[in-house]
Amino acid sequence: MNPAAPAPPDPAAAISVRGLVVAFGDKRVLDGLDLDVRRGEVMGFVGPSGSGKSVLTRTILGLVPRRSGEILVLGRDIARISRPEAAAVERRLGVLFQQGALFSGLTVAQNVEAPMREHLRLSPRLRGELARLKLALAGLPDDAADKYPAELSGGMVKRAALARALALDPEILFLDEPTAGLDPIGAGEFDDLIATLRESLGLTVFMVTHDLDSLFAICDRVAALGSGRVIAVGPPRELAASGDAWLSAYFRGKRGRAAAQARTG
Amino acid sequence: MSGAPTFTASQDRAGALLALAGDWTIGARELEDRADALVRETLGARAVTFDCSSIGKLDTGGAWTIDRALQALAAAGASVAYAGASREHAELIEAARFRAFAAPPRAPRSVLLDYLADMGAAMRMAGGDVVVGVAFLGRVVATVAAAAARPSRFRRTSVSHHLEQFGVRSVPIIALINFLVGGIVAQQGIFQLASFGAQPFAVDLVGILVLRELGVLLTSIMMAGRSGSAITAEIGSMKMREEIDAIVVMGLDPMETLVAPRAIALALALPLLTFVADMAGLFGGALVAWSYAGIPPVVYFARIKAAIGVSTFLSGLIKAPFMALVIALIATREGLAVGGSAESLGRRVTESVVKAIFMVIVIDGLFAVFFAAIDF
Incomplete structure (x- = not known):
């Protein structure tokens, strides 16, 4: 089931992870995780809450x-090169x-200018x-630029x-739950925007x-995390057809069927 | 990779041709200069073509500056066009198409006027603070009174928790600074009074000064800094994360759950701490008197006993609960006034400490006048 062979990491990939172990105390959150994200693709990550999706993101970001x-x-x-070199990658x-x-003490425009x-x-x-x-590319109206983050709605903050x-x-681009907390129309627009x-x-x-909906709409491939590893990876439709208990519950639950149907129709 | 952004310009009868090459990316230091040069070189040509076929890397920053140059030429009356752009580059240029953004309107204002306006606003706010503070005091008193009437609603756990935070954990630092200050006062007294041959009166000085003023004042200032800031920061971050709103919609009163326990705990802790401070100050004085002026502790304490009455001792302690109330009121009020930003939290914590220390000193002054008037 594990898609990555025990090969060396692939330098041509955008992100390549081999044998990643992250643990807090005795609890191994990620346990020998392998992963390749190809350049130019949109890779989605799914998994039950607490399966280490956020930890994986944060570990990759250092x-x-x-x-x-x-x-x-x-x-x-990033962990094996000097700080300035790492900063160059992080840029x-x-x-x-x-x-x-968002930095709450700066206006929206200043937030974007900061980096x-x-x-x-x-x-x-x-x-x-x-x-x-x-x-403008992110779809904000012109007058939002001089507002402070506290004055924006949830969708505008995103x-x-x-x-x-x-x-x-x-x-x-790393997106952590980009459409969480948005209304369905806003979420759909955000998907299109991405x-x-x-x-x-x-x-x-x-x-x-x-x-x-996001998974089916914009992801080229989806990786499912479970028990500290990638348990399946592939195009969303393939994963939806997989036999894994959690995956089939995830994709073929009431909401999964509706989302898949909407995309087929 | 192809490196810095460059271009070559050529002119013929049909117009100018700009062949762009290199990486037109936002990280390139020459980006803006080159983009300005694009306009300079071909200004006045009737038709300008931007040949993008040799561009290496392009990003939105590069596309924007190129398009900005193109639009500048178009505005100067040239007919402009792109040629040879790859599909990706064409899409990028389309996405980053130059558009003029309205500059944010900035009203011209004089510095003096701003300064005066600021001052006026600050005065108004100070006045408002007094009114709001009194109203807040009333609500706290009403809440505490209601809790006293119905002891089952009295939050014992919360009060004892804060009593530990504000009281027990402050003992070492309060004892230490008062011990040191007691010693310093004794040393100064002995040194200055020696010229009048009145060295033994240094003991009276330490006793009266520490018990009447320094013990309670130092303790209150310390608590304003230590506990006042903690209260403001805690309540302020609860406010930022909507925890206060959650308390309200649960049908609870933040006054009762947050403000009253802290005020009660502080009002209990401060007199006790003041007592600790008084003792530490006297001992500091004793140690210095013994080592510096050769006054043995037995003599020192006999003299203290003779010099000070119960009223001196009490006049310090009486002030403590009032100081505590002021610190708690200011700290909780500032905490509840925190807005959405991290900056506002920092400002409120600063305000809380500064206002609390200021008010502590004002109240101490009022008490000094009052005690003098009633000859206490």
């Missing part, structure tokens, strides 16, 4: 220490946190223009956070989601 294993992000292992990643994680201000030498004019371009994640034109951006910007997308 926010959680690993006990053993290899992680290549854009061909480099090529964009992250949309579940709660947005540009720190990493690039741009004239203030171009920086301002690009920030507004990113906001869009603003997406604009910030896109600020440095990342190669890999699909469009991925098309025009050539992004690789790493998406943790519980949203079946």
Whole structure:
């Protein structure tokens, strides 16, 4: 069932993980996980709550220490290279946190400008223009730019956070539950937005989601996590047909059937 | 990879041709210069073609600056066009099409006017603070009175928890600073009074000063910093995460669940801590008097006993619950006033500590006047 052979990690892949073990105390959250995310694909991650989806994301981003294993992000292992080199890799990643994680003391436009201000030498004019371009790409109205995060609705916070994640034109975009907390119409629009951006910007997308509609709508492949490993990986339709008990419950439950039907029809 | 963004311009009768090459990405340092040069080189041409076939990497930043140059030329009256862009690049240029963004309107204002306006606003707020503070005091008193009337609703667990946090855990630091300050006062007294040959009166000085003022004042200031900030930060972050709203919709009163237990705990803890502070201050004085002026502890305490009456001892302790109430009121009120941002939490915690220390000193002054008037 495990799709990854015990091969060395693939430097050509956007993300390549081999034998990853992450544990908190005695509890092994990830236990020998193998994974490849190809460049330019949208990879969805599913799994029951507590199966380590968020831990996997945070470990790949270097926010959680690993006990053993290899992680290549854009061909480099962040834990094994010097801090400046790691920072150079991190600059090529964009992250949309579940709660947005916008800086509450800055306006939306300043939030988007923040990474540009720190990493690039741009004239203030171009920086301002690009920030507004990113906001427009993320589907925010022009007047949202000068608001503070506390003044935005949940959907707008997600869009603003997406604009910030896109600020440095990342190669890999990490999305942690991008559509959680959005109404179905907003969630659908967000899916379309991700699909469009991925098309025009050539992004690789790493998406943790519980949203079946998102999975069917935009994911090229889906990886299912269970007992600390990837238990299945493949196009959403293939996974939906798999025999695994949890997967069939997940995809063929009432909600899964509806989502799959909507896409077939 | 092809490196820095470059271009070559050529002109013929039909118009100008700009052949772009290299990586037009946002990380390229020359990006803006080159984009400006695009316009400079071909300004005045009737037709300009942007040949994108040799572009290496392109991102939204690059596409934006290229399109900005193209639009600038178009605005100058040239007919402009792209040629040779790969599908991906064409899509990117389409997505990042230049559009003018309205600059945020910024009203011209004078610094002086802003300054005066700020001052006025601050004064109004200070006035409002007094009104709101009194109203808040009333609500707290009403809540505590209601709890006293129905002891079953009295939150014993919460009060004892905070009593430990504010009281027991503060004992070491309170004892230490008062011990040191008692010693410092004794040392200064002995040193200064020596010129009048009045060294033994240094003991009276330590006794009166520590018991009447320093013990309670230092303890209150310490508690404003230590517990006041903790209360504000705790309630403030609960406010930010909608926990206060959750309490309200459960049909509970934040006054009763959050504010009253903290106020009661602080009002119980502060007099006890003041007593600890008084003792520590006297012992600090005793130690210094013994080692510095050769006054043995037996003599020191006999003199203390003679110099101070019960009223001196009580006048310090009486103030303590009032100080506690002020600190708790300010800290909880500031905590409940926290808005949505991390910045506002920081500002409120600062305000809480500054206001509490200020009010503690004001109240101490009022008590000094009052005690003098009633000859206590």
